[in-house]
Amino acid sequence: VLPPTSRKLTRYEAKRHNRRLVLRTIYQAGEISRADIARATGLTRTTSSSAVADLMEEGLVEELGQGPSAGGKPPTILHVAQDARHVAGVDLGGLTLRGAVFDLRGSVCHQATVPLNTGDGNHVLDLVLDLLDRLVELADRPLLGIGVGLPGLIDVSQGIVHQAVNLGWRQLPLMDLLAQRYHLPIGLVNDSQAAALAEYTFANPDRVRDLAVILIKRGISAGLIFNGLLHHGTSRSGASEIGHVRVVEDGELCACGHRGCLETVASQRAVLHMAQDIYDSHPQSSLRQFAAASTSVDMDAVLRALEAGDPLLASMVEGVGRYLGIAAANLVSVANVPLVVLAGSVARFGNPLVEVVGREMRDRSLASLAEQVQVRVSELGDDIVMKGAAAAMLASELGVV
Amino acid sequence: VLPPTSRKLTRYEAKRHNRRLVLRTIYQAGEISRADIARATGLTRTTSSSAVADLMEEGLVEELGQGPSAGGKPPTILHVAQDARHVAGVDLGGLTLRGAVFDLRGSVCHQATVPLNTGDGNHVLDLVLDLLDRLVELADRPLLGIGVGLPGLIDVSQGIVHQAVNLGWRQLPLMDLLAQRYHLPIGLVNDSQAAALAEYTFANPDRVRDLAVILIKRGISAGLIFNGLLHHGTSRSGASEIGHVRVVEDGELCACGHRGCLETVASQRAVLHMAQDIYDSHPQSSLRQFAAASTSVDMDAVLRALEAGDPLLASMVEGVGRYLGIAAANLVSVANVPLVVLAGSVARFGNPLVEVVGREMRDRSLASLAEQVQVRVSELGDDIVMKGAAAAMLASELGVV
Numbered sequence: 001v002l003p004p005t006s007r008k009l010t011r012y013e014a015k016r017h018n019r020r021l022v023l024r025t026i027y028q029a030g031e032i033s034r035a036d037i038a039r040a041t042g043l044t045r046t047t048s049s050s051a052v053a054d055l056m057e058e059g060l061v062e063e064l065g066q067g068p069s070a071g072g073k074p075p076t077i078l079h080v081a082q083d084a085r086h087v088a089g090v091d092l093g094g095l096t097l098r099g100a101v102f103d104l105r106g107s108v109c110h111q112a113t114v115p116l117n118t119g120d121g122n123h124v125l126d127l128v129l130d131l132l133d134r135l136v137e138l139a140d141r142p143l144l145g146i147g148v149g150l151p152g153l154i155d156v157s158q159g160i161v162h163q164a165v166n167l168g169w170r171q172l173p174l175m176d177l178l179a180q181r182y183h184l185p186i187g188l189v190n191d192s193q194a195a196a197l198a199e200y201t202f203a204n205p206d207r208v209r210d211l212a213v214i215l216i217k218r219g220i221s222a223g224l225i226f227n228g229l230l231h232h233g234t235s236r237s238g239a240s241e242i243g244h245v246r247v248v249e250d251g252e253l254c255a256c257g258h259r260g261c262l263e264t265v266a267s268q269r270a271v272l273h274m275a276q277d278i279y280d281s282h283p284q285s286s287l288r289q290f291a292a293a294s295t296s297v298d299m300d301a302v303l304r305a306l307e308a309g310d311p312l313l314a315s316m317v318e319g320v321g322r323y324l325g326i327a328a329a330n331l332v333s334v335a336n337v338p339l340v341v342l343a344g345s346v347a348r349f350g351n352p353l354v355e356v357v358g359r360e361m362r363d364r365s366l367a368s369l370a371e372q373v374q375v376r377v378s379e380l381g382d383d384i385v386m387k388g389a390a391a392a393m394l395a396s397e398l399g400v401v
Numbered sequence: 402v403l404p405p406t407s408r409k410l411t412r413y414e415a416k417r418h419n420r421r422l423v424l425r426t427i428y429q430a431g432e433i434s435r436a437d438i439a440r441a442t443g444l445t446r447t448t449s450s451s452a453v454a455d456l457m458e459e460g461l462v463e464e465l466g467q468g469p470s471a472g473g474k475p476p477t478i479l480h481v482a483q484d485a486r487h488v489a490g491v492d493l494g495g496l497t498l499r500g501a502v503f504d505l506r507g508s509v510c511h512q513a514t515v516p517l518n519t520g521d522g523n524h525v526l527d528l529v530l531d532l533l534d535r536l537v538e539l540a541d542r543p544l545l546g547i548g549v550g551l552p553g554l555i556d557v558s559q560g561i562v563h564q565a566v567n568l569g570w571r572q573l574p575l576m577d578l579l580a581q582r583y584h585l586p587i588g589l590v591n592d593s594q595a596a597a598l599a600e601y602t603f604a605n606p607d608r609v610r611d612l613a614v615i616l617i618k619r620g621i622s623a624g625l626i627f628n629g630l631l632h633h634g635t636s637r638s639g640a641s642e643i644g645h646v647r648v649v650e651d652g653e654l655c656a657c658g659h660r661g662c663l664e665t666v667a668s669q670r671a672v673l674h675m676a677q678d679i680y681d682s683h684p685q686s687s688l689r690q691f692a693a694a695s696t697s698v699d700m701d702a703v704l705r706a707l708e709a710g711d712p713l714l715a716s717m718v719e720g721v722g723r724y725l726g727i728a729a730a731n732l733v734s735v736a737n738v739p740l741v742v743l744a745g746s747v748a749r750f751g752n753p754l755v756e757v758v759g760r761e762m763r764d765r766s767l768a769s770l771a772e773q774v775q776v777r778v779s780e781l782g783d784d785i786v787m788k789g790a791a792a793a794m795l796a797s798e799l800g801v802v
Contacts, residue, residue: 153769209635210634210635222735224735226627226632231627231736231737232737233611233736233737233738234610234611234737234738234739234773238737239737240734240735240736240737241734241737241766241767241770242734242735243767244734244766244767244770245730245731245734245765245766246730246764246765246766256767256768257768258764258765258768329646329647330646330731330734330735331735333641333642333643333645333646333731334623334625334641334643334731334732334735334736335632335634335641335735335736336632336633336634336635336639336640336641336642337634337635338635363647363659364646364647364659365642365645365646365647366642366644366645366657367657367658367659368554369642369645372635
C-alpha cells in the first residue's frame with residue numbers, strides 16, 4: 001500500500017497552514033494591508049483577518065499606521081515585528097566556532113565565539129555546548145530555535161551527524177542531545193546548504209528562485225536552491241560535493257584518496273600552501289611586508305599583498321579562479337541555475353577571482369546558457385553559514401523563508 | 402503585491418484534485434481496494450468512493466473482481482483500464498521522425514515513421530503534420546493528447562520552439578499550431594527530459610525518486626528527475642546541457658564554437674567518425690566484414706564488429722566511456738542522484754560502456770558518494786523519447802505520472 005501522497009487537512013492543520021501563509025505573505029511583502037493579504041493569498045477576508053489577529057496576539061505582526069487611501073477609508077498597514085522573536089545560528093566549520101542571536105530579519109543582535117582548540121570529539125561537543133549556553137543566555141526575546149551549520153555528512157531528518165572530520169564526530173545524535181538540554185527546536189544543516197539558504201533569504205534583492213553557492217573554506221562544496229527550496233540530494237551529505245571532482249589529471253593526492261580534486265588546488269589550504277611557497281622562494285614578494293614569517297602567511301596577509309599589486313599572487317588567484325571556473329561550468333551545465341555565488345574565505349579575493357571564474361565558466365559550457373549566468377561574491381562574509389542556519393529555523397518554525 | 406503562493410480550492414477544483422489523486426493511487430498501486438484507496442489518500446470513504454464512481458463512469462477505472470477477505474466481506478479490487486484512452490508521443494530527434502500511439506501503461510498500440518529528408522523548416526513541419534495525422538488516424542480510443550519530444554530550446558509553458566537546429570525551426574509556435582489542427586491537448590518536451598520522464602515512469606521497478614538520464618545521440622544532454630518531478634532549469638532548454646562542457650583541453654572545434662566539448666568525442670557523430678577512421682586505416686578490422694564501404698559505417702556495423710571482439714573498437718568504446726564518465730562524475734557531484742541511466746544510440750554499446758563510465762565516475766568524484774550510485778543502460782531503446790513525450794501527457798492530463 002502507498003504512503004499518503006496528499007490528504008485532507010484537519011481544522012487545526014488548516015488554521016496553522018493559513019497562519020503560516022499569512023505570516024509569509026507579510027514577511028515577504030515587508031508592508032502590506034489586510035485587503036492585499038487576502039488578495040495575495042486567495043483566502044477570504046474573514047479567514048485572513050482571523051489569521052492576522054492570531055499573529056498580532058502572538059506579537060509576530062504589528063500595525064504600522066495608515067497607508068494611502070485608494071478612494072475610501074485608508075488601509076491599515078501591517079508588518080512583521082522584526083524583534084518579536086530571536087533565533088540562534090552557529091557555524092562549526094572554522095577554527096573558531098562562531099554563533100549569533102538573530103532577529104527575524106537576520107540582523108545580528110548578539111555574538112559569541114569559542115576557539116576550536118581540540119580535535120577530540122567529546123571535548124569539541126563541550127565547546128559547542130559552551131557556545132550555545134552563551135547564546136541562549138544572550139537572547140533577550142523568546143528563542144524560536146537553534147540552527148547548527150557544519151561541514152560533513154548529516155542526516156537532517158534524524159538530526160544525526162554521520163561524520164564531521166574537523167569536529168571529530170561520528171554517528172553523533174546531536175539534535176536529540178541539544179533538544180534535551182535546551183528544550184528548543186533544533187535544526188542541523190550542511191554548511192554549504194546553509195550558505196545557499198542565507199544567500200537566498202537575506203541577500204537576494206532580485207528574488208531569484210534558483211541559485212548555487214560555492215562555499216570555499218577548508219573544503220569546497222556547493223548548496224543549491226531550486227524554485228525557492230533547498231535541493232537535498234539522496235546522499236547523506238545533502239550538499240553537492242564538487243570539491244572532489246577531478247580537475248587536474250595525475251594531480252596532487254587529496255585527503256579523500258583520489259588525485260587532483262578541486263580541493264587540492266582551490267581550497268583555503270591550497271591557497272595558503274601556494275602563498276607560503278611564494279613567500280619562501282620569492283624574497284621580492286610583497287607577502288614579506290604583510291606576513292612576519294613563512295609560518296604566519298594567512299588569508300589576511302595574502303589579501304593585503306594581492307591588493308598591493310603583487311603579480312605572483314595575482315597569477316595565483318588567476319589559477320584558483322580557473323579551477324573554480326571548471327566547477328562553475330559543471331554546476332551551470334548540470335543544474336541550469338542563473339546565479340552562482342562564491343562564499344567562504346577564498347571568496348574574499350573578490351572581483352579578480354569573480355572575473356576569472358566567470359570567463360572560464362563561459363568558455364567551458366554552452367555559450368547561450370552561460371551568457372545568462374551571473375557570478376558574484378556573497379556580501380554576507382563570514383556570517384553566511386550561521387545566518388543560513390538561522391534561516392533554516394525561520395523556515396521550519398515560522399514558514400517565512 | 403505577491404503572486405498567490407497558495408489558495409483555497411473551489412469545490413470544482415477540489416473534486417478534480419480528489420479524482421486525480423484517486424486515479425494516481427490506483428495507477429501506481431496496480432490493483433487496490435476502495436478501503437485501501439481511502440487509507441492511502443487520507444480521503445474519507447465517501448469522498449474517495451465518489452471519485453471512484455466518477456472514474457468508472459469515465460471508463461478509466463474498472464472492477465477486477467474480489468480480493469482476499471480480511472475477515473468480513475471480501476473487498477472489490479479496482480484497476481486502471483489500460484486501454485481506456487490512448488496517447489500519442491513523437492520523437493523528432495533522429496533522421497527518421499518516429500511516433501506511436503500508446504495505451505495508459507505506455508505500451509505501443511500503433512507506430513508510424515516519416516523519413517526526415519529535408520532541412521527546410523516549413524517542409525519539416527509538413528512532415529511532422531503528416532506523421533501526426535497518421536497517428537491520430539491510427540488511434541482507436543479517445544486520445545488524451547499529443548506529446549512532442551525534440552532536441553532544442555523550448556518554452557514549455559508557451560509551447561514555442563525557440564530553436565531546433567536539426568528541424569530548421571526558430572520561434573515556431575508549435576503548440577498553438579498543433580492544437581488548432583487536432584483540437585487536442587499538446588505538450589512539448591526537450592528530448593532528454595522526455596527520456597528521463599520515460600525512464601522514471603516506465604522502467605523504474607524500484608520506484609527511485611531521483612535519477613539522471615544522459616541521452617547520447619547526435620547531441621548529448623541530460624534530463625534530471627528530483628523527488629519524482631522533472632527538473633526544469635532556468636535556461637530555455639530546460640535540459641542539462643552537459644554535451645558542451647569541455648572534456649578535452651585544446652580539443653576539436655565543436656559546432657557551438659568552443660573546443661573540446663563532450664559532443665566532439667562521445668556523440669554518435671564522433672563515434673561514427675572514429676569508426677570510419679578505423680575502417681579506412683585498418684584493413685584487418687572486423688568492421689570490413691560488417692560495413693560494405695567506408696561510407697556505410699553505421700551504428701549497426703560498429704555494434705556487430707564490437708560484438709565480434711574487434712580490439713580497436715573495444716578501445717574506442719573505452720575512450721568514449723571515459724569521456725562520458727567525466728560527465729557522470731559531474732552529474733553525480735552536482736545533482737547528487739543515486740542513478741545514472743545511459744540512453745540513445747551510443748548507449749547501445751551496453752555493458753562494456755557502462756563499466757567504463759562507472760569506473761571513471763567513481764574515480765573522479767567523492768568515493769563515499771559515487772559508490773552508492775548505480776549506472777545502467779536504459780532498456781527502453783529507441784522508443785525512450787516518444788514514450789517520455791507520452792508520459793508527459795499522462796502527467797498533465799491525468800496526473801498519474
